[in-house]
Amino acid sequence: xxxxxxxxxxxxxxxxxxxxxxxxxxxxxxxxxxxxxxxxxxxxxxxxxxxxxxxxxxxxxxxxxxxxxxxxxxxxxxxxxxxxxxxxxxxxxxxxxxxxxxxxxxxxxxxxxxxxxxxxxxxxxxxxxxxxxxxxxxxxxxxxxxxxxxxxxxxxxxxxxxxxxxxxxxxxxxxxxxxxxxxxxxxxxxxxxxxxxxxxxxxxxxxxxxxxxxxxxxxxxxxxxxxxxxxxxxxxxxxxxxxxxxxxxxxxxxxxxxxxxxxxxxxxxxxxxxxxxxxxxxxxxxxxxxxxxxxxxxxxxxxxxxxxxxxxxxxxxxxxxxxx
Numbered sequence: 001x002x003x004x005x006x007x008x009x010x011x012x013x014x015x016x017x018x019x020x021x022x023x024x025x026x027x028x029x030x031x032x033x034x035x036x037x038x039x040x041x042x043x044x045x046x047x048x049x050x051x052x053x054x055x056x057x058x059x060x061x062x063x064x065x066x067x068x069x070x071x072x073x074x075x076x077x078x079x080x081x082x083x084x085x086x087x088x089x090x091x092x093x094x095x096x097x098x099x100x101x102x103x104x105x106x107x108x109x110x111x112x113x114x115x116x117x118x119x120x121x122x123x124x125x126x127x128x129x130x131x132x133x134x135x136x137x138x139x140x141x142x143x144x145x146x147x148x149x150x151x152x153x154x155x156x157x158x159x160x161x162x163x164x165x166x167x168x169x170x171x172x173x174x175x176x177x178x179x180x181x182x183x184x185x186x187x188x189x190x191x192x193x194x195x196x197x198x199x200x201x202x203x204x205x206x207x208x209x210x211x212x213x214x215x216x217x218x219x220x221x222x223x224x225x226x227x228x229x230x231x232x233x234x235x236x237x238x239x240x241x242x243x244x245x246x247x248x249x250x251x252x253x254x255x256x257x258x259x260x261x262x263x264x265x266x267x268x269x270x271x272x273x274x275x276x277x278x279x280x281x282x283x284x285x286x287x288x289x290x291x292x293x294x295x296x297x298x299x300x301x302x303x304x305x306x307x308x309x310x311x312x313x314x315x316x317x318x319x320x321x322x323x324x
Contacts, residue, residue, distance in 0.1 A: 083095070083102065084108070084320050085099055085111065085320070088278045088319050088320055088322070089277065089278035089279050089282075090278045090279075090281070090282050091249075091279065091282035091283070091286065093282070093286055094115070094282045094285055094286065095111075098110070098111045098114045098115055099111040108317075108320055111316075111320075112313055112316045112317055112320070113313070115281070115285055115312075115316060116309050116312045116313050116316065117309070118285045118288075118290075119281065119284060119285055119290060119291050119307075119312055120290060120291055120307050120308065120309050120312050121265050121266075121290035121291060121292040121307065122290075124265070124292035124293055124306035124307055125157075125306060126238075127150075127238045127240065127265060127292060127293075128150075128153065128154055128157055128158060128209075130209070130235065130236055130237060130238035131204050131205075131208065131209055131210065131232070131236050132203055132204055132209075132210055132212070132228060132232065132236060132237045132238070133147075133150060133209065133210070133211045133212065133238045133239075133240065134211075134212045134214065134221075134225060134228075134237065134238070134239050134240070135147045135150070135211065135212065135213050135214075135240050135242060136214070136218075136221060136239060136240070136241055136242070136259050136262070136264065137241050137242035137243065137255065138255050140244070141242040141243065141244050141255070141269060142242045142244055142269035142270060142295070142297060143213055143242045144178045144179050144182075144213050145178070145182075145269075145297060145300075146240070146242045146267055146269060146295060146304075147165060147179060147182075147211050147212075147213040148165070148178075148179065148182035148183075148185075148186070148300050149295055149300055149301075149303065149304045150211055150240070150304075151163050151165055151182070151183075151186055151188060151211050151300075152186055152300045152301050152304075153304055154209055154211075155186060155188070156301075158209065160207075161207055161208055161209055162188070162189075162205070162207065162208035162209070163186075163188050163208065163209050163211065164183075164188060164189040164190070164191070164205070164208060164209070164210050164211070165179050165180075165182065165183045165188065165189070165190045165191075165210075165211050165213065166190070166191050166193055166210050166211065166212045166213070167179050167180075167190070167191070167192045167193065167212075167213055167214070168193045168195060168198060168212050168213070168214040168216065168224075169192070169193070169194065169195060169214065169215050169216070170194070170195040170196065170215075170216060170217075170220065171194075171215070179213050182300060185300065186300070195216060195220065195224075198224070200224070200227040200228050200230075200231050201231050203228055203231075203232075204231075204232055204236070218258045218259065221259075221262075222259075222261060222262060225237060225239060225262050234263070238265070239259070239262045239263065239264035239265070240264060240265055240266070240267050240292070240293070241255070241256065241259050241264045241265070241266050241267065241289065242267055242269050243255060243256070243266050243267065243268055243269065243284075244268075244269045244270040244274075245268055245269070245270055245271055245273075245274045245275060245276050245277070245280060246270060246273060246274030246275075246277075247280070249279045249280060249282070249283040252280055252283045252284070253283050253286075253287065256283075256284070256287045256289055257287070259289075260287065260288075260289060264289060265289070265290055265291070265292035265293075266284065266289055266290065266291045266292060266293075267291075267292060267293035267294070267295050267304075268291060268293070268294050268295065268307075269295045269296075269297065270295075270296070270297050271294055271295060271296050272296035272297055272298060272303070273297065276315070278319055281316075291307045291312075292306065292307055293305070293306060293307060294306075294307055294311075
C-alpha cells in the first residue's frame, strides 16, 4: 500500500473549501454556546442545581480532568532497553500479553498481527447502516465536527436515505450552533431536542439516518441508549466515541471506561494535529474497544476514513522499525 496507510493514521486531513467555513462555525460556537446557556437559564429551586448550569459544570470538570492528566507523570520510554517494543513505548501489559518470548524469531510479526486484530473493528462501514447514530465523548474531543463528518460521509455513500443532525441536551435553551451550521452546509435537517421531552420511540424516522450529538452526562446517556435499543434493537443504534489522539493514557482510559458499557466503536479524532502513540494504542488495546474510523479536524469532507487492518499493520510496523 506504500506510505498512504501510515499517512492516513497520522494526517487524516485534506484541505477543501469547506475547511474555512467549518473554522468559522467553530469560532461562532466558541463565542456563543456557553454564554447562551447561562444567559437564558431560568432560576431553579435551591434544592436542585440549575439544569442550564449542568453542561457548563460538566465541561469545567472535564477541563480539570484534562489538566490533571496533563500534569501527571507521563509513561517513560525505555531508551536503554534492547527490546524494540519497550523502546517504542508500548505498555508492559501489552508486551507481556502479545509478545512474551524475546527469543521467538516471529515475535514482531506476531505482535503486530495480534495488536492489529485487537485494535481494528472488523466492519466499520456497518455503522453507516444504522438508522440511529449517537456520537459521544468528552468536551473538546471533537464530537460535533465528527457528527458532521459522519453525515457528510452518509450523504456520499447512502444516497437513497435522508440524513438529519440532532442536538440532544438536558438544557432547554441549548443551541448547538456548529451542528446547525454543518447541517446548512450539507443541506440537511437539524433539530434541537430537550432531554426532558425526549421520547425514544420517536427517535427513528423511516428511510432516514439520525445522527445525535449530545451533552448528556454518561449516566443519562447510558439510560437513553438502553431505551433506544429496547425500542429498535441493538444493531439499529450505533455508538461512536470521539477519542482525540495526543492525550495522556490515563485520560484516554478514563474516557473509554465511561462508555464501555454501550458497546461503542472508536473514531480517532484530530489526526491532522497529532499521531497515535504506542502508549495510546496500548491503552485502547487493553480496554478492548475497537477503532472504526480515523478523522482529522479541518473539513467535513475527505478527512474521515474507515480503519483497516492493512493500514494499522503498516503503521505499527513503522513504529517498531524506528526502534529495532
